[in-house]
Amino acid sequence: MSEVENTDVSVANEQNDYVEDGKNKLVVKCKFCGSKILDKKSAKYIELEKDLPLMQQDNNRKEGEIQNEPITEFYHVENMYTFENIGFTHTVENCKYLSCADCDAGPVGFYDMDTKQSYVAISRIEHA
Amino acid sequence: MAKTYDYLFKLLLIGDSGVGKTSILFRFSEDAFNISFISTIGIDFKIRTIDLDGKKVKLQIWDTAGQERFRTITTAYYRGSMGIMLVYDVTNEKSFENIKNWIRNIEENASADVEKMILGNKCDLEAKRQVSKERGEQLAIEYQIKFIETSAKDSLNVESAFYTLARDIKAKMEKKQEASNPAGARSGAHQIRANEQQRKPTSWLSRCSLL
Numbered sequence: 143m144s145e146v147e148n149t150d151v152s153v154a155n156e157q158n159d160y161v162e163d164g165k166n167k168l169v170v171k172c173k174f175c176g177s178k179i180l181d182k183k184s185a186k187y188i189e190l191e192k193d194l195p196l197m198q199q200d201n202n203r204k205e206g207e208i209q210n211e212p213i214t215e216f217y218h219v220e221n222m223y224t225f226e227n228i229g230f231t232h233t234v235e236n237c238k239y240l241s242c243a244d245c246d247a248g249p250v251g252f253y254d255m256d257t258k259q260s261y262v263a264i265s266r267i268e269h270a
Numbered sequence: 271m272a273k274t275y276d277y278l279f280k281l282l283l284i285g286d287s288g289v290g291k292t293s294i295l296f297r298f299s300e301d302a303f304n305i306s307f308i309s310t311i312g313i314d315f316k317i318r319t320i321d322l323d324g325k326k327v328k329l330q331i332w333d334t335a336g337q338e339r340f341r342t343i344t345t346a347y348y349r350g351s352m353g354i355m356l357v358y359d360v361t362n363e364k365s366f367e368n369i370k371n372w373i374r375n376i377e378e379n380a381s382a383d384v385e386k387m388i389l390g391n392k393c394d395l396e397a398k399r400q401v402s403k404e405r406g407e408q409l410a411i412e413y414q415i416k417f418i419e420t421s422a423k424d425s426l427n428v429e430s431a432f433y434t435l436a437r438d439i440k441a442k443m444e445k446k447q448e449a450s451n452p453a454g455a456r457s458g459a460h461q462i463r464a465n466e467q468q469r470k471p472t473s474w475l476s477r478c479s480l481l
Contacts, residue, residue: 178319184274195307208307223278223328226319229296231311241308243316246296248308 160269161187166217168269170262177244178226179267185217185224187264192216194249194263195239216251219260276325279439280350281432282332284343284372285357286365290391293422294357295333320436327436348380353435357389358406360419361398366390366405373413385439387416389431394421 160167164187170180193210203209219225227243228250236255240262241248251262283291296313315332332351334343348354356372358365369388376384390406393399403419410417416434420427 181274197306199307222317223330224274225317227317229308229313229316231308232314234311238314239308239311241313243318246308246313247306 158187160264166269170217171268171270172242172245172247172250173266173268174247175242175245176268176270177242179228179242179250179262180217180219180224181226185219185262188216188218188261189214190216190261192252192261194252194266197247197249197266213263213265215264216261217264219262222253222258222260225260274326275319275328277322277327277440277443278330279327279352279436280330280332281353281355281435282334282348282351283355283357284334284376285355285389286359286362286368289357289359289362289365290422291357292333294355294389294391294420294428295331318432320433322433322437322440325440327440329432329436331432343375343379345379348376348384351380351384352439353385353387354380355387355389355431355435356415357391358401359392360390360401360403360406361392361395363400366401366409369409373415383442385435385442386413387418387431387435387438388413390417390419391422393419393426394424 162183165183166180166185166187167182169178169182170185171178192213194213196209196211199209222228222230229241229243229246229248230253231239231241231248233255238253238255239249240251240253240260242250248266249263250266251260253260283294285291292312295316296309313333315330318329318331320327320329334347354376356369356376358369360366373386376386388406388410390401390403393403406417406419416438418427418431418434420431422428
């Protein structure tokens with residue numbers, strides 16, 4: 143896992159119109175139902191590499207197989223109570239997956255049991 | 271981290287297996303996400319933010335699915351919980367009779383002033399009903415607990431039940447605060463604001479230490 147925080151964020155800021163001062167400029171919502179996940183300016187932009195299971199797994203996949211995709215851009219949430227609305231799954235290999243509290247779509251990110259930090263995958267949410 | 275809310279309440283869903291506790295927390299809808307990765311793992315808890323009389327309240331709601339035997343839910347599980355939803359299934363007589371056992375379990379293990387509410391779930395299944403609404407109301411009167419019938423399937427009364435429980439916890443807390451600090455009771459709003467100001471330097475420091 144490679145973490146790029148604070149120092150390199152300024153570069154990302156110029157590329158993303160949804161990041162301001164290293165934080166989410168806009169409200170973070172569920173892509174599917176619009177449920178409010180994070181208030182604006184409540185989470186830090188961070189680049190790290192993490193494989194997340196696909197939100198919709200192929201029905202024809204092999205039994206027990208999980209289809210993943212690598213994600214590189216996240217919002218880092220230090221305190222879980224910063225979330226407006228969110229679901230935490232049961233623990234799988236030291237991590238809990240995050241899901242929409244209203245429609246249960248997910249994973250929209252993950253929670254690290256060791257560090258107690260949450261990460262929201264930017265490609266899996268909507269800004270508003 | 272700046273505290274961005276006024277209250278945080280930990281709530282538990284308690285009741286026999288199969289009464290629909292998980293459906294109250296988890297939609298398991300028939301649509302797109304039924305086959306999703308999330309539904310196979312299941313939800314441990316949810317965080318919801320509600321507005322109660324202008325105050326921002328965070329609810330952390332825990333399911334107890336899989337630990338339904340009375341003896342397995344002990345002090346450790348109840349620790350820190352401020353509200354408990356006692357759930358039975360209106361189509362299952364036994365789950366209703368067991369509410370009394372659950373209340374006894376709470377009295378033995380949970381904090382004495384935990385706020386409780388009884389939910390008669392699955393009220394959409396009228397044809398299969400075994401427990402009348404009147405019996406639910408009667409039980410609630412007996413224990414002096416609030417009661418409402420819900421249908422997690424139709425999202426009927428679920429949200430209002432959580433608002434009711436949260437409002438009762440908030441009222442109890444405010445009453446306690448006033449009792450312990452009678453001088454500040456009249457200017458309660460100002461006091462909260464003062465506390466928030468004191469927290470701000472902490473947030474700045476914690477952010478700084480991460481650099």
